[in-house]
Amino acid sequence: xxxxxxxxxxxxxxxxxxxxxxxxxxxxxxxxxxxxxxxxxxxxxxxxxxxxxxxxxxxxxxxxxxxxxxxxxxxxxxxxxxxxxxxxxxxxxxxxxxxxxxxxxxxxxxxxxxxxxxxxxxxxxxxxxxxxxxxxxxxxxxxxxxxxxxxxxxxxxxxxxxxxxxxxxxxxxxxxxxxxxxxxxxxxxxxxxxxxxxxxxxxxxxxxxxxxxxxxxxxxxxxxxxxxxxxxxxxxxxxxxxxxxxxxxxxxxxxxxxxxxxxxxxxxxxxxxxxxxxxxx
Amino acid sequence: xxxxxxxxxxxxxxxxxxxxxxxxxxxxxxxxxxxxxxxxxxxxxxxxxxxxxxxxxxxxxxxxxxxxxxxxxxxxxxxxxxxxxxxxxxxxxxxxxxxxxxxxxxxxxxxxxxxxxxxxxxxxxxxxxxxxxxxxxxxxxxxxxxxxxxxxxxxxxxxxxxxxxxxxxxxxxxxxxxxxxxxxxxxxxxxxxxxxxxxxxxxxxxxxxxxxxxxxxxxxxxxxxxxxxxxxxxxxxxxxxxxxxxxxxxxxxxxxxxxxxxxxxxxxxxxxxxxxxxxxxxxxxxxxxxxxxxxxxxxxxxxxxxxxxxxxxxxx
Numbered sequence: 188x189x190x191x192x193x194x195x196x197x198x199x200x201x202x203x204x205x206x207x208x209x210x211x212x213x214x215x216x217x218x219x220x221x222x223x224x225x226x227x228x229x230x231x232x233x234x235x236x237x238x239x240x241x242x243x244x245x246x247x248x249x250x251x252x253x254x255x256x257x258x259x260x261x262x263x264x265x266x267x268x269x270x271x272x273x274x275x276x277x278x279x280x281x282x283x284x285x286x287x288x289x290x291x292x293x294x295x296x297x298x299x300x301x302x303x304x305x306x307x308x309x310x311x312x313x314x315x316x317x318x319x320x321x322x323x324x325x326x327x328x329x330x331x332x333x334x335x336x337x338x339x340x341x342x343x344x345x346x347x348x349x350x351x352x353x354x355x356x357x358x359x360x361x362x363x364x365x366x367x368x369x370x371x372x373x374x375x376x377x378x379x380x381x382x383x384x385x386x387x388x389x390x391x392x393x394x395x396x397x398x399x400x401x402x403x404x405x406x407x408x409x410x411x412x413x414x415x416x417x418x419x420x421x422x423x424x425x426x427x428x429x430x431x432x433x434x435x436x437x438x439x440x441x442x443x444x445x446x447x448x449x450x451x452x453x454x455x456x457x458x459x460x461x462x463x464x465x466x467x468x
Numbered sequence: 469x470x471x472x473x474x475x476x477x478x479x480x481x482x483x484x485x486x487x488x489x490x491x492x493x494x495x496x497x498x499x500x501x502x503x504x505x506x507x508x509x510x511x512x513x514x515x516x517x518x519x520x521x522x523x524x525x526x527x528x529x530x531x532x533x534x535x536x537x538x539x540x541x542x543x544x545x546x547x548x549x550x551x552x553x554x555x556x557x558x559x560x561x562x563x564x565x566x567x568x569x570x571x572x573x574x575x576x577x578x579x580x581x582x583x584x585x586x587x588x589x590x591x592x593x594x595x596x597x598x599x600x601x602x603x604x605x606x607x608x609x610x611x612x613x614x615x616x617x618x619x620x621x622x623x624x625x626x627x628x629x630x631x632x633x634x635x636x637x638x639x640x641x642x643x644x645x646x647x648x649x650x651x652x653x654x655x656x657x658x659x660x661x662x663x664x665x666x667x668x669x670x671x672x673x674x675x676x677x678x679x680x681x682x683x684x685x686x687x688x689x690x691x692x693x694x695x696x697x698x699x700x701x702x703x704x705x706x707x708x709x710x711x712x713x714x715x716x717x718x719x720x721x722x723x724x725x726x727x728x729x730x731x732x733x734x735x736x737x738x739x740x741x742x743x744x745x746x747x748x749x750x751x752x753x754x755x756x757x758x759x760x761x762x763x764x765x766x767x768x769x770x771x772x773x774x775x776x777x778x779x780x781x782x783x784x
Binding site: 404431 | 486487490491494495498499609610613614615616617618621622624625628629630720723724727728731732742743746747749754758761762765766769
C-alpha cells in the first residue's frame with residue numbers, strides 16, 4: 188500500500204512505519220480504556236443526564252446522549268470493556284486450543300490427524316454468524332457462554348493455520364533428530380515446533396481477534412449477544428438505531444469505535460516488519 | 469475431461485456429503501440443547517404432569533438423541549421439515565415464500581456485484597500501485613474490516629439522511645409499482661453489494677496480480693504486446709479459474725450478510741425468519757433455516773473448490 192510515502196523509524200532492531208505506529212497507539216488506547224473504564228467515566232452509565240434523547244455533541248456531553256438521554260461517552264468507554272474483554276478472552280482460548288491441536292495433529296499424523304482435520308473442516312463449513320445464532324439460542328448469552336461460543340467458532344480456523352505451518356516444520360531434520368532422541372510429544376510441540384511458528388501464529392491471532400470483534404458486534408446488534416443492562420459496542424448501535432434517520436451521534440459513535448479498533452488491528456498486522464509477518468521466517 | 473479430474477471432483481463431492489452430515493448433526497445437537505422442556509413449553513403453565521408426559525411420548529422426546537436425529541433426517545429426505553412450535557404451521561409452508569424473497573435479494577446482489585467487482589478488481593490489478601488502485605484497495609479493506617451493520621447504517625446515512633434519495637428504514641410487505649419495488653430493494657441490495665464486492669475485489673485483484681507476475685506474461689511484454697492485449701489475451705484466460713473461485717467464495721459471504729441486512733431493513737426473508745425463530749426458541753424452524761443456510765454455503769464452497777481443480781491444468 189502507501190508504504191513508500193511513509194517515513195520509517197528504527198526501534199529495537201526492527202523498522203516500523205508511521206501507519207503501523209499509529210495503529211498500535213489506537214489499539215493501546217482502547218486497551219487502556221478497557222482496563223480503566225470505571226475510573227474515567229464522566230457520568231454513571233445508567234444515569235439520565237440529558238433532557239432530550241439523541242442529543243447532539245456538545246460541551247459536557249462530548250458524544251451526545253442516547254435514546255434515553257444517557258451520556259454516550261460513558262457508555263462507549265464502558266462498552267470498550269465488554270467488546271475488547273470478551274473478544275480477547277475468546278481469541279486466547281480459540282488460538283491456544285487450535286494451535287496446540289494443530290501442532291499435535293502435525294506431529295502425530297495418522298488417524299488422529301485425519302479425524303481431527305475432517306471434523307474441524309466440517310465445523311469450518313458452518314457460516315460463523317449462523318453458528319453463533321444457533322449456539323446462542325441453545326446456551327444463552329451470558330458472558331462466559333458468549334466467550335466459549337466465539338472461541339469454539341474460531342478454533343477450526345486457528346487449527347488449520349497452525350497445522351499447515353507445523354507440517355512444514357515437521358519435515359525438518361532437527362525434528363527427526365528429536366524423535367530419534369525419544370523426546371515426548373509435549374517437548375516436540377513446545378520446544379521444537381512452537382518457536383518456529385510463533386510469529387505467523389501471532390499475526391493470525393490478531394486477524395482472528397478482528398473476526399471475533401466483528402462477530403460479537405454482529406450478534407449483539409441482532410440482540411443475541413450481550414444482554415441489557417450490559418452493552419458492548421454492537422448492542423449500543425442496536426439500542427440507538429432509532430436515531431439513524433436523524434444521524435444521531437449515539438448510533439454513529441459506537442460504529443466508529445468498532446471500526447477504529449478493527450481497522451487498526453488490520454493495519455498493524457499489514458505493517459508489521461517483514462521479519463515478524465513472513466510465514467517462512 | 470480426464471478421469472483424474474473426475475476422480476478429484478467426485479472425491480470433493482464425497483467430502484462435501486460427509487461434511488453435510490456432520491454439519492446437520494451439529495445443528496441438530498446444538499438446537500436440542502435448548503433449555504426448557506419442549507412439551508411443557510407447548511402446553512403452557514396449566515398443563516398436568518400426565519399431559520406433559522403424554523405429549524413427550526407422542527413427540528418421541530424420550531428417545532435417545534441419535535434416534536431422534538435419524539428420524540429427523542429421514543423426515544428431511546421425505547421433504548418433511550416438521551411443524552413449527554410457535555404457530556403450529558408446517559415449517560415448509562412458513563419457509564416457502566420467505567425463501568423466494570431471500571433468493572431474489574441474493575440474486576439481484578449477485579447480478580450487480582459480480583460485474584462491478586470484476587471490473588474494479590481487474591483494472592486495479594492492471595494499474596497496480598496507481599492512486600486508483602490504492603483507493604480501491606483501501607476502500608475494500610475498510611469495508612472488510614467493519615461489521616455489516618455498519619455498512620448498512622452508513623448507506624442509510626448517505627442515501628437516506630444526507631442525499632434523501634431513498635426512505636431510511638422502510639418496512640415493506642406490499643409493492644404496488646415498479647418504483648416501490650426499486651425503493652424496497654435498493655438499500656438491502658446496496659449494502660450487500662458493498663460487503664460482497666469488497667471481498668471479491670480483493671481476491672480478484674490478487675489472482676490477476678499473481679498471473680501478471682508469471683514468466684509468460686513477461687515474455688508477452690518483451691515481445692512487444694500491448695498492455696491491453698497482454699492482460700486480455702495472455703493473463704486473463706489463465707486467471708479465469710482463480711477468479712471464478714474467488715467469485716464463488718465471496719458469494720458465500722452472502723450467508724452472513726443477509727442475516728444482518730434482512731434484520732436491519734426488516735426484509736421478509738428466511739434470515740429474518742430464523743432470527744425471530746431464535747428469539748421464540750422455535751426448534752424445528754431454527755433447524756430447517758440453519759440447514760438451508762449451511763446447504764447454500766457448502767454448495768458455494770464446494771463449487772469454488774471444484775472450479776479450482778478443473779481450471780488447474782497441473783491437476784488434470
